[in-house]
Amino acid sequence: MRVEDNHLEKNTILLRQEASDWKDAIRLATDLLEAVGAVTPEYYRGILKNIEQNGPYFVIMPAVAMPHAAPEYGVRENAFSLVTLKTPVHFGHLEHDPVEIILCIAAKDRQSLNEEVIVQIMDLLDFDETVNRLKAARDLEDVRRLFAALPAT
């Protein structure tokens, strides 16, 4: 599974959305995963519980959040969704707020979370142009061009 195959085939991308707060932003991203059958509604609750317990540690770099919960919270298949926000929202992260890009990930088991899904997101984020190009993306074609420009791994 390459990052572009997953996103583009399953249509789990929404660009330039409005979110009233961080919960709303996460909801947009988990709704996409629910719509393609990758997770059950339990997953959104799992993410909120994770934040309650551990804080917003998944805001992994400036402007980018990677919300996720453990596989037990209703994950049916490995997947991720991408939501970009017109107006950034605050997650309460001391260094990386405000967030404009939500990459919500889900994995069926811990090993594929660590070694497959997260690795693909990191391949995407390790490319210097990714954050600026996602912020600027207007349509799926912009995202497609970014994925095509990623260095081979």
Place this chain on the structure above:
Amino acid sequence: MQTHQIEITNPTGLHTRPGTEFVRLAKSFSSEITIRKGDKIANAKSLIKLLRIGISQGESITLECDGVDETEAAEKLKQYINELRD
């Protein structure tokens, strides 16, 4: 240079949350700090680079610390991984 083999024993591996703490700790030392897993290699001061390797329970990694504070860095980082529980 200090080189240590470390077994990952906690169930969730060196994923985002423990990885974030690990990188923060690594950054507190001036030594160059590198993690190897098989033929993959990462600068341990970058969360993105570290997570790109994908480190799970049951795997063995090599921690390399190179610099003036390498002994303390290796000791603290190794201890951090060994004390991970969840």
